[in-house]
Amino acid sequence: MKQIKYITPQEAVKVIKSGDRVHLSSVAVTPHTLIKPLVERGRAGELYDVKIQHIHVEGEVEYANPEFEGIFVSEQFFVGGNLRKQTQAGYADYIPVFLSETQKLIREGYLKVNVAMVMVSTPDKHGFVSLGTSVDATKAAIECADVVIAAVNPNVPRAWGDAMISIDEIDLFVEDNSPLYAHDMAPLTETDIQIGKNVAELVEDGACLQMGIGGIPNAVLAQLGNHKDLGVHTEMFADGILPLVEQGVVTGKHKAIDKGKMVASFLMGTKALYDFVDDNPMVAMMDVAHTNNVHVIRQNDKVTAINSALAIDLTGQVCADSIGIKHYSGVGGQIDFIRGAGHSRGGKPIIALPSVTAKGVSKISPILMPGSGVVSTRANMHWVVTEQGAVNLYGKTMQERARLLISIAHPAHREELDKAAFERFGSHFHFVPKK
Numbered sequence: 001m002k003q004i005k006y007i008t009p010q011e012a013v014k015v016i017k018s019g020d021r022v023h024l025s026s027v028a029v030t031p032h033t034l035i036k037p038l039v040e041r042g043r044a045g046e047l048y049d050v051k052i053q054h055i056h057v058e059g060e061v062e063y064a065n066p067e068f069e070g071i072f073v074s075e076q077f078f079v080g081g082n083l084r085k086q087t088q089a090g091y092a093d094y095i096p097v098f099l100s101e102t103q104k105l106i107r108e109g110y111l112k113v114n115v116a117m118v119m120v121s122t123p124d125k126h127g128f129v130s131l132g133t134s135v136d137a138t139k140a141a142i143e144c145a146d147v148v149i150a151a152v153n154p155n156v157p158r159a160w161g162d163a164m165i166s167i168d169e170i171d172l173f174v175e176d177n178s179p180l181y182a183h184d185m186a187p188l189t190e191t192d193i194q195i196g197k198n199v200a201e202l203v204e205d206g207a208c209l210q211m212g213i214g215g216i217p218n219a220v221l222a223q224l225g226n227h228k229d230l231g232v233h234t235e236m237f238a239d240g241i242l243p244l245v246e247q248g249v250v251t252g253k254h255k256a257i258d259k260g261k262m263v264a265s266f267l268m269g270t271k272a273l274y275d276f277v278d279d280n281p282m283v284a285m286m287d288v289a290h291t292n293n294v295h296v297i298r299q300n301d302k303v304t305a306i307n308s309a310l311a312i313d314l315t316g317q318v319c320a321d322s323i324g325i326k327h328y329s330g331v332g333g334q335i336d337f338i339r340g341a342g343h344s345r346g347g348k349p350i351i352a353l354p355s356v357t358a359k360g361v362s363k364i365s366p367i368l369m370p371g372s373g374v375v376s377t378r379a380n381m382h383w384v385v386t387e388q389g390a391v392n393l394y395g396k397t398m399q400e401r402a403r404l405l406i407s408i409a410h411p412a413h414r415e416e417l418d419k420a421a422f423e424r425f426g427s428h429f430h431f432v433p434k435k
Contacts, residue, residue, distance in 0.1 A: 012174050018050065020114035048070055065086070077102045078099075096331055099288055225243070235292055293340075351381070363386075
C-alpha cells in the first residue's frame, strides 16, 4: 500500500492540458475543491477546449458560463437545473445516452477520459477509499483515465459494493472537508399524494422497487407502510425510503440477486441518508453497468419501476427529456428500467405524472410538442398513472390507448382530447358495440 502525499488543489489541476477530457464525480460528491482552481486556470488563459464530462453535478457550474466559451466545453449525460439555461443557450451540451451505457462510452473508448476528478472517503486501514454516494460512471472513468485526482473528504460515507477502490488506483490526492450537497424533501402536494396512492395500489408485497427523487416517488413511498418484504434495485434513492427500512417493510428477502441488499448507483438526499449508507452492509452502491443492466434488472421478480414524464401523447409516446426543442433533462435510466421491469416476472413499468402542469396545461396531449424527444416509445408503455387514476396500455390498440389516457386526463381537458382522438381515428372512435 502506497503512502498518500497530499498536494494543493492548485498543484493537482496543473496536470490538465488543453484539449483534455475531464470526468467529474456526480451529485452530492461533486468535487468543487478541484473544479474551482481548474476554472481559475481557464480564467487566466492557461487552457482552451477542455471538455468537462459528468452525469449531473450539484452546486455552481461557472465553467459553463458564456465567459468560458472556447475554454471549457460542458458535456453532460443528464441536464440538471443548474445547467439547464446554459444548455438551452448552447454554452453547454448534452450527450443522449441510456444511463446504463454511460460507462460503456468510457470503457470502450468512445469518450477518452484524460483526467478523472473525484471525491472519496478517507482511507481505511486496508488502503481502500469509497466513492460514497456516487459510483455511476465514475468507476469507469477511474479505470480508464490517464490521471486520477481524488479529493479526500471525511464527510463522504464509506459505502460498500463497487464504491470501494484501492488508493493505488489514484494518482494525486488533495484534502477536502466540505459538506456533501444535500436536498431536503419538499412538502408533498395534494396531487403528489393522490398519485402516490394510485401507484401504491399497483405495488405488490415482495415487489422490487425502482424510483427516483422528488414529490411523486416520496409520495409513493409514504403509502407503502403496510406492505411486506419490498426490495430495492434502483439507479438512485433518497430519504423517502428510510422510514420503510426502519419499519421493516424493506427487507429484500425475495430478491433473486443481491438478496437482502438495497442496490443503487448514486444517492441524493439529506445527511440522514448519507449517515444511513455509511458502513452499511445492507446497501450496495454499484456501477451503472450493474444497476441499469436490463438483464440484471429482469432477474428479480415483480420489478416495479416508477418513472416520470414531461408529457405523453394519446398513443403512449412519452417525452421525458425536452419541452419542444428546449432540452430539459435527459434519457437517464427510464428505458433501462422500463425494459427491465417489462421483462421481469410480474413486473410493472409505471410512468407517473400529474395530469396538468402548474399552469394548467394538460400533460396528456393529442400529439407531443414539435421537437420533443420520445424517450419511451409506444411499444414500451405499460402503466400510466395520474392523480385521476391508473391505466395499463400494454397490449392495447391505438384507439384503446387514447380512450384509456383520456380517462385519466384532467376533467377540464377530456372533451378537447376526445375531439382530437375523433379527428385522428374517425367515427369508429366513438362506436359502442351492441351488448
